[in-house]
Amino acid sequence: MSSNLHPMLNTAIKAARAAGAIINRAALDVEAVRISQKQINDYVTEVDQASEATIIETLLTAYPGHGILAEESGRQHGARDSEHVWIIDPLDGTTNFIHGFPVYCISIALSVRGRIEHGVVYDPTRNDLFTATRGRGAFMNDRRMRVSKRTRLSECLLGTGFPYRPGDDFAGYMQMMAEVMQYTHGLRRPGAAALDLAYVAAGFTDGFFETGLSIWDVAAGSLLVTEAGGLVGNFTGEADFLEQRECLAAPARIYGQLVKLLGKYSKFAGVEDKMAVHASLSKGGEAGQE
Incomplete structure (x- = not known):
């Protein structure tokens, strides 16, 4: 959490870290995690659902008038007509997580009047935090990021x-x-x-x-x-x-x-x-x- 960041981005970071703690605890005994199949080769776990619930609770506690669009629960939560909509993937890489393959993350974005203004991607296995606010640059663990300079x-x-x-x-x-x-x-x-x-x-x-x-x-x-x-x-x-x-x-x-x-x-x-x-x-x- 940083006083230099936009308050809404700080809230998203708080939500992502709380969800990451849930995921990391579950990863210690991944074989005990309950898994459901949404369709062939498309799975959801109780960890996805718990992560999403924590993220939504954190966001709506801070901003009860905002809308929510989440992978597992869609638009069931938050205000339906808000110009501020949080777009959430509580566990991107569920198949990797199920197999114990340590490449997965939490993704949280805020759309304001249809334009993405804030974004957080958090990798709980490496404790890598990627953040961006429109017009303020992108950062990895407080270090400014720039895309590759390769041209070929x-x-x-x-x-x-x-x-x-x-x-x-x-x-x-x-x-x-x-x-x-x-x-x-x-x-x-x-x-x-x-x-x-x-x-x-x-x-x-x-x-x-x-x-x-x-x-x-x-x-x-x-x-x-x-x-x-x-x-x-x-x-x-x-x-x-x-x-x-x-x-x-x-x-x-x-x-x-x-x-x-x-x-x-x-x-x-x-x-x-x-x-x-x-x-x-x-x-x-x-x-x-x-």
Whole structure:
């Protein structure tokens, strides 16, 4: 907690740390955690729910007139018509947590009249706190963050996520990754999108792309990236991406290069681009049958 930070950001930090304590205690005996399946390969645990309840209680105690949009409880809590809406992912990386794989985080953002103004991403396993307030920069543990200075895609390490739900376009994603991997230094899939975005902001990776993400996965992390000097949008480079289930983040020079590679895979791509991807996939299928 810092007197230099905006009071609403301080409240979000307090909520994230309280949730992190719950998660860390549960991680000591993860096999005892009760798990429910929302759909195939999509799980929620009692820890997600306890973390979310603590975050909501902390936020609404401080700001009872604010709205809440949370992954597990939706808009059940808070004021429905408020211009201030907290967007919460209480445990991003639940699958990692269930397996004891220590890559997961808490994500809290505040939207004011539809624009993200404050963001917190907290990694409880490393006690790493990533924060941003619009116009005031982004920080990791009180140290100012800046995106990577690399300008050549061939030197870049990128983060991504893999499809895992029924109905996801597995073939298209494999084609997209195969193309990206030819032009980059490496590709990583840690499994927690909010933390992936924080790592772009910190310069640990040089970019991130993924489809199928919800607003609570990207709201806080996107502000971290832009306040650290990077760009965030969909695969065609459009900035209005938060609810489009498509996210691309990188420093400006790398962002432009990635848009050229990934734009044709976007659901917003032009007809010719989509036809080119479809033709490439068809050729791949025919080659596999030979």
